[in-house]
Amino acid sequence: MITIKDIARLANVSHTTVSRALNNSPLIKEPTKRKILEIASQLNYSPNVNAKSLVMQKSHTIGLFLTSISNGTSSSFLADTIKGVNSMITNEYNLFIRGIDDYEDYTSINSQRFDGIILMSQSVSDNSFIYHVLQKEIPLVVLNREVEETSIPNVLSNDTEGARMAVEYLITNGHHHIAIIEGTPSFKSSYMRKEGYLQALMEAGIPIKKEYSIQGNYDMESGSQAMEQLLSLTSPPTAVFCSNDDMAIGAMNTVFARGLSVPYDISIVGFDDIGFSQYTTPRLTTVKRPVEEISRVGVERLLSLIGGKEEEVERTFMKTELIVRDSVRMLS
Incomplete structure (x- = not known):
């Protein structure tokens, strides 16, 4: 294994000079630096990151x-x-x-x-x-x-604003019976997205129904189970805002399993705009969070x-x- 001492011997300089040249120190004259870097390149020298870390007190x-x-x-x-x-x-x-x-x-x-x-x-x-x-x-x-x-x-990202936009879009499309599948309870994003959902309903004067809020866990399975509960209600919603796309995809799967259609029987909006969203059938309307x-x-x-x-x-x-x-x- 090639070391700094090998380069120093061939360049006829001290190993300290080699070390400084390899670390682009301004204390080394340019011709000397070029000579050392050339020798290092010819020898395929690779620095010992662990040793360097000890000297520079960096873990990299x-x-x-x-x-x-x-x-x-x-x-x-x-x-x-x-x-x-x-x-x-x-x-x-x-x-x-x-x-x-x-x-x-x-x-x-x-x-x-x-x-x-x-x-x-x-x-x-x-x-x-x-x-x-x-x-x-x-x-x-x-x-x-x-x-x-x-x-x-x-x-x-401003998740509250994004969720509010999504629910407002449902309202402008004539939906007044809008449910939410919430995210993981302890996550701040779940709270912010529900806040946006509630804001949109209140601003439109739409009554908030407790049975239209179902707890999810940001995965497809919980989205599927939550949609099962919503479809089993005496008065199911006409649209559902899902707090992320994974739950929206799970929810869509349950709709299809029931012999129903998205969006003709029930409309669905997600959140995140994951890669799969544009390849679902139908393609998922969602909020892009970068x-x-x-x-x-x-x-x-x-x-x-x-x-x-x-x-x-x-x-x-x-x-x-x-x-x-x-x-x-x-x-x-």
């Missing part, structure tokens, strides 16, 4: 944490989050992914293990983790959920923090957008 690891990976987090949400983060991380960093609920305590979360942490936060139960990371002085960016701590860069974009912006903020750039800490809201497709019928 970025942590991506979610409230939970196995409970209430849809596979599409997880995939979009990882895709967005991974697209922005350079080869200098390894990506470590974990659910907060996997930990009994946070003693292993420290600055020796992580250069920075991105938290895709779904619940206020994450606050103890957030305070631990701040206490350990690890650069942190929180995504997806609005946090009160003003010292943390915070990137999220999870990938939120993740990318989050990484940009984190890399700036790690690099020591003094930036104004701010809360950034990414716009949601109603994507109209074929799953809503206009009532006469």
Whole structure:
């Protein structure tokens, strides 16, 4: 294995000079730097990241944490989050992914293990983790959920506004009997989306029916079961707002299993605009929430923090957008 000492011997310089040249130090003259880099290239030199980490006190690891990976987090949400983060991380960093609920305590979360942490936060139960990371002085960016701590860069979408748009669209299409399949109870997004649903109904003067609110868990199975309950009511709704697309797809499946049709017997709107949404039959009308974009912006903020750039800490809201497709019928 080629070492810095081998390069130093061939270049006739000290190993300190080689180290500085490889780390692009301004203390090394350009001709010397070029000579060292040329020799390193010819020898196919690969730096020992672990040794470098010990010297520079860097782990070269970025942590991506979610409230939970196995409970209430849809596979599409997880995939979009990882895709967005991974697209922005350079080869200098390894990506470590974990659910907060996997930990009994946070003693292993420290600055020796992580250069920075991105938290895709779904619940206020994450606050103890957030305070631990701040206490350990690890650069942190929180995504997806609005946090009160003003010292943390915070990137999220306005889910309440998105849900309100979706339900308003149903109302403009003549629907007044509109149900909601809610998301995972402990997740802030579930609360925000129900808030948007209620706002739209109240502004339109439509009575709120308790039996039209069914609890789901952000997965297809709970969407299917919730739709079963709604269709079994004495007066079923004409339209359903599902708090995410996975539950909307599960709900559509139950409608078809009952020998009914979407949208002619019942209209359905989802939330998230996952990849499958445009390939369902009919194609699903939904609210686009830019999870990938939120993740990318989050990484940009984190890399700036790690690099020591003094930036104004701010809360950034990414716009949601109603994507109209074929799953809503206009009532006469």
